[in-house]
Amino acid sequence: MEHKPVPTQDIASRLVLNPSTLKGRTAIVTGGSSGIGLGIAQVFGLLGAKLVIVGRKADKLDEARSLLAETDAEILTIASDVRSYEAATDVMSRTIEHFGAIDILVNNAAGNFHCPFEKLSPNGWKAVIDIDLNGTFNYCHAAFEGLRQSTFGGRIINISLAQVLSGWPGSAHAASAKAGVTTLTRSLAVEWGPHGIRVNNVLPGPIENTEGLARLYEERGQAEKELERVAVGHFGQTDDIGQACAFLASSAGNFITGCDMTVDGGRWLKRSWT
């Protein structure tokens, strides 16, 4: 199923934050070449941030670069897998070399698929834990020194899930990984508060034009049922998540740390996930 990114002009027309909200800040977005990560990068670029986009596939990074060029942002793309700690440290070095600072880190890269637990192979479990949880560890840990030195005050935004509280039948692997991410966020908010680093979770609901919606709902014929569970009656857009992240990354978020910002149109209130 093909999913096209939202045109940058459409996102620009929906922005409510001042275009200089993130001016001068350097943001690293993992999984930033498509879906929610790309939406976050588009919003950040439109708000004046310099962008470091990390993704596994060079061709997708090239496409993202063309789209993001419309924001007028300075862009560095890096083909890298979040599962490697050494590669994460290399991303930090290259970011400092290119832009001179690391101000914002968005841990968005994720892997997920629907699979009943008894059918999930040990390697399937490991792949998702490695990407979602260990990948977040790798980037938070490797970015510490850069974020500590940020003149704006460092920011980490971890993309998590409301299902970490309820559990997620059919996606136990992803819910378990994101539960780890959620508590990592809260632990770091306290440990790194004295270093001026704010650490928050953003919890997206079902978002149009994403692989997550396709894999978990559309390809299984479950999209209509899922839509009925969204209180506001429609799926979200990638820039809904982008604007929430931008708020937390900006000076508006100076006194916000360790929080879960749920951006899901009220989806979590209807707790059935199957």
Ligand code: HXC
């Ligand atoms: C069962 C599966 C599977 C599936 C993969 N595996 N897909 N098992 N059902 N659909 C198993 C494989 O058989 C293998 O185990 C193991 O997982 C690793 O698979 P690989 O393909 O070798 O791994 P890799 O290439 O590293 O890919 C990682 C991945 C992949 C997570 C499996 O799907 C991926 O790269 N995903 C990234 C994009 C993504 O998932 N986007 C959606 C995020 S949605 P064996 O035992 O055979 O070796 C999200 C939130 C959504 O996070 C919120 C929705 C509202």
